[in-house]
Amino acid sequence: MKNESYFHSIRINYEVCRGCTHCLRACPTEAIRVRERKSEIYDLKCIDCGECFRVCPTESIFVAHDTIDIISNFKYKILIVSDNLLSINFGRITYEEIIKKLFSFGFDEIWEESIANELYLFATEKYLKEKNIPKPVISTSCPSSIRLIQVSYPSLIDNLSKINLPIDILGNYLRKLYKDKENLGIFYLATFPCKVTAIKNPLGLNKSPFDGVFLLNSIYKKLIIEKFSKEGMFFKGGRVGTRMTRIGGEENYLKDFKVLYIDGIWNLKKFFEELEEERIPLFDYIECRVCNYGCVNGILLSNQNINLNLFSLKEKEKIRENEFSSFFDKLNLDEILSDEIIFLNETINPRPTYILSQDMDTAAKILQEINLVYEILPKLDCGSCGAPSCKAFAEDVVLNRANIKDCKFI
Amino acid sequence: MEKTPLLVEKFTIKGRDYEHGGEASSKIKSILKRLGINSNIIKRVCVCAYEAEMNIIIYAYEGVMTLYVYKDMIKLIAEDVGPGIPDIELAMKEGYSTAPPEAIELGFGAGMGLPNMKNNSDRMNIETELNKGTKVTLEIDLKNEK
Numbered sequence: 001m002k003n004e005s006y007f008h009s010i011r012i013n014y015e016v017c018r019g020c021t022h023c024l025r026a027c028p029t030e031a032i033r034v035r036e037r038k039s040e041i042y043d044l045k046c047i048d049c050g051e052c053f054r055v056c057p058t059e060s061i062f063v064a065h066d067t068i069d070i071i072s073n074f075k076y077k078i079l080i081v082s083d084n085l086l087s088i089n090f091g092r093i094t095y096e097e098i099i100k101k102l103f104s105f106g107f108d109e110i111w112e113e114s115i116a117n118e119l120y121l122f123a124t125e126k127y128l129k130e131k132n133i134p135k136p137v138i139s140t141s142c143p144s145s146i147r148l149i150q151v152s153y154p155s156l157i158d159n160l161s162k163i164n165l166p167i168d169i170l171g172n173y174l175r176k177l178y179k180d181k182e183n184l185g186i187f188y189l190a191t192f193p194c195k196v197t198a199i200k201n202p203l204g205l206n207k208s209p210f211d212g213v214f215l216l217n218s219i220y221k222k223l224i225i226e227k228f229s230k231e232g233m234f235f236k237g238g239r240v241g242t243r244m245t246r247i248g249g250e251e252n253y254l255k256d257f258k259v260l261y262i263d264g265i266w267n268l269k270k271f272f273e274e275l276e277e278e279r280i281p282l283f284d285y286i287e288c289r290v291c292n293y294g295c296v297n298g299i300l301l302s303n304q305n306i307n308l309n310l311f312s313l314k315e316k317e318k319i320r321e322n323e324f325s326s327f328f329d330k331l332n333l334d335e336i337l338s339d340e341i342i343f344l345n346e347t348i349n350p351r352p353t354y355i356l357s358q359d360m361d362t363a364a365k366i367l368q369e370i371n372l373v374y375e376i377l378p379k380l381d382c383g384s385c386g387a388p389s390c391k392a393f394a395e396d397v398v399l400n401r402a403n404i405k406d407c408k409f410i
Numbered sequence: 411m412e413k414t415p416l417l418v419e420k421f422t423i424k425g426r427d428y429e430h431g432g433e434a435s436s437k438i439k440s441i442l443k444r445l446g447i448n449s450n451i452i453k454r455v456c457v458c459a460y461e462a463e464m465n466i467i468i469y470a471y472e473g474v475m476t477l478y479v480y481k482d483m484i485k486l487i488a489e490d491v492g493p494g495i496p497d498i499e500l501a502m503k504e505g506y507s508t509a510p511p512e513a514i515e516l517g518f519g520a521g522m523g524l525p526n527m528k529n530n531s532d533r534m535n536i537e538t539e540l541n542k543g544t545k546v547t548l549e550i551d552l553k554n555e556k
Contacts, residue, residue: 155449277439277456279432355446363445364416364479 006043006351007201009064009193010050014038016060021383023052023061028265029151033396034386044353047147048197049265049290050299063193063300064200066212068105068219074185074211076108078174080167081189082216083113083237083245084295087313088191089304090224095316101223102189103232114237115325116170117141117244121253122333123163123342128257128284136260136275136283137161139250143198144290145268146348150203153272154350159286162344164205165198166244171209172341185211191298194290204344217300238324242317246310247294250287257284264292369398378409417441417479423463425471425492428516435459438477438486445479451552454530455484458548461523462488468513469493470543483532486548494540502528 019037031045032052039052039060053061071077079102090098099110120141128137140146140161149156164172171186178184190196190213199213243249251259260283262271268288274280289295296313297306328336356363373394380390385406387393396402404410419441421434438459442452459475466473470492478485495501501508502524509519528534533549 155452273436273439274432276453277432277435277460278453279460352446354440354443356444358446360445360447360479360481361416367417367441367444 006046007197008041008043008046008048009196009200010041010046010048010053011062011064012039012041013060013062016058018058018060019386020057021386022055022057024383024386024388025381026051026055027388028269029148030388030392032388033401034383042353044351045151047144047151047290048194049144049148050193051265053193054299063196063215065190065196065215065218066187068214070212071106071185071187075183076178076181077106077185077187078109078111078178079105079107079187079189080111080113080116080170082191082195082295082298083117083242084191084298084313085189085216086112086114086242086316087245087296087309088216088298088301089309089312093224097229098223099234100229100231101226103230103234104228105219107187107232109233109235111170111174111235112237112241112325113167113170114241114244115235115327116166116241117249118237118241118324118328119169119173119336119342120163120166121240121244121250123169123337124161124250124285125254125256126337126342127161127163128254134158136280136286138286139288140164140204140344141166141244141250141287142289142295143194143203144265145288146203147194147197148265148268148290149272150348151351151353152269153276154352155276156272157348157350159275160348162204163342164344165202167195167199168202168205168209169342173336175209176341187212187214189214189216191216191300192291192295193299204346204348206346215300216298220301235327236325237320238322238326239317239320240324242313242320245294245313246296247287247289249294250285254285259283259285259287261287261289263289263294265290366398370394373397373404376410377407380409382408384408413480415478415480415485417445417477419477421463421475421477423466423473423475423490425467425469425473425490427467428513428518431464431467432460434463434475438475441477442479442484447484447552451484451550455486455550457530458527458550459486461526462486462546462548464518465523465544465546466490466492468509468518473543480552482552484550484552486550487545488548489543489545491543494542494544495536495538496540498536498538 017038019034024032029045031042138159196213199208199210202208247263251261296310297304356366377390385393397404470490473490475488504525505521507519507521513519531548532551535547538544
């Protein structure tokens, strides 16, 4: 098996972590264990969804990112801003003012991710018209959904769309458009850990078009407090691209196809289970988002109210002048949507963490041992042993990752 | 021919328990995933297990599904206490169903259960006795696909 290293943007600050087990149970892939009163993440299982980040009461989970000073290493600097920046509440400061403040960091151009979303939708529409693709096609616009399939539902890998992430399509396009620009730097302003991971460790793509990724929470205070402001070249998306920030945005555009949308990690897990068992009626396309309501808000700012932000996002969608970005008006779309820009260029491999042993005989023995250990456990799933459930603990014991004495009831 | 299985798991299923329909086959799926069995095989076993499970729920009073994992094959035995099948040949016909109205209301009873099992297994055997019960044995070979 190929040894892959897994970069994760989700990290734990061991100085602060007190091993309280909140994250343990929030993790949809059971990737967290508490050892000696500190949380630990299994690299192979983590999908960077950030569910642990949301529930951590001590702020000991953080997201790795680049610092904004790195842009000084580049001559021509382009920033792509997360589509949900539009939904985020900056108090009295308007979105337009925030963009002007971002320019003052030294960017030459700022592009909205909603343009990338529109390119993704055009590419997806084209892909769905192809013959002999396994249906339903599963959306690749949510990096954590792809990783969830890779970790827990590998039989669905073939159903994954072969289209790049929206930001990678735009990034690839900008690389081609500005290939003559000397020392070009392309950056992304993220509001999710999954996007940081997608840029630092792309899946299905041999090289990310980005040179760096920043987090909104690391510059939020600066954007609010400081008075700086600068004009610059700002490229806006249309209503269709903006609509993709929230769930249903892909369905909204792909009207010729039977599209089902699913949001929320636990809904998604239940759906993938049933899809794996072939108990779902046939759809052309599955739009999936790990976060409730889609990408509204981001998860990095705790002062945001998702429902209020959803409301203001809808208001802002309505007043977008165009259906699609006016940037496309004078361009030949077929030229932008060339294969090397829109398609993934590497296969996505499963991360078979659930296989107990490559040898079926051994695996069956381990499974039986796990069941025996499970039988003597209290089945309270209390988390005191450091595992998310008694089942997981039984497995850890059999695989020598934990000692049976770690259970407080034995 | 009978060898000792690597693994045996039993699942009890109650008749008319529509809201839990599919739970046994989900559990079977997760066991097979952990054993590292090829996903195409798992899909076929899943279809068989689900149809067998739903048949018990729809038609029988109660039943037990047993999963046997051998080195070269997966065997499912679904045994129920129930009305039995009066005419197996007719029951094997696609679209033929004697499902009660409530099952049809829920979208089951399309008459595809037994044909689906046949199509997804390598060997299928039905033993049935009227007003006593039915025993369906399904075998799926592991060698076919890799």
